[in-house]
Amino acid sequence: MTPGEVRQGPNLAGVYGRKAGTVPGFKYSAGFADADWTWDEAHLDPYLANPQSVIKGGVMGYRQAKPDVRQSIIAYLKEQQ
Ligand code: HEM
Numbered sequence: 822m823t824p825g826e827v828r829q830g831p832n833l834a835g836v837y838g839r840k841a842g843t844v845p846g847f848k849y850s851a852g853f854a855d856a857d858w859t860w861d862e863a864h865l866d867p868y869l870a871n872p873q874s875v876i877k878g879g880v881m882g883y884r885q886a887k888p889d890v891r892q893s894i895i896a897y898l899k900e901q902q
Contacts (some may be wrong), residue, residue: 827882836860837895837902852876865895 831844837860842853853876858864867874869891872881885891 828880830881830883833898833901835902837865837898850876850878850880852878860898862895862899865898866891869894 831847831849840859841856841864842849856876860868864875866888868876868881869883869885870888871884872879885894
């Protein structure tokens with residue numbers, strides 16, 4: 822991708838409990854090749870705080886610094902599973 826480009830992310834429906842990097846047809850950054858976990862609280866919280874701390878070279882531009890807001894987002898995703 823072009824540096825600085827804002828790219829839409831993969832569909833998040835059912836992401837809680839799904840193996841990372843597995844939405845069919847979505848072209849993830851290379852770091853997802855090593856992502857051998859399913860998305861749960863323990864993985865989503867640091868990912869939302871700083872995606873590149875979890876996925877080396879990842880391209881998600883969204884960051885949420887507030888722990889309480891991350892908790893609300895994770896609770897929402899959990900509800901949608
Ligand atoms: C509350 C907001 C958001 C949440 C909870 C969220 C969550 C996630 C999660 C869990 C993944 C990994 C999905 C998977 O393994 O299938 C992901 C990937 C991604 N997201 Fe987000 N995201 C959010 C906002 C955004 C926004 C605003 C953008 C861009 C405008 C974005 C762009 C991306 C991209 C490009 C990827 C793929 C990253 C890569 O290939 O390295 N996300 N997001």
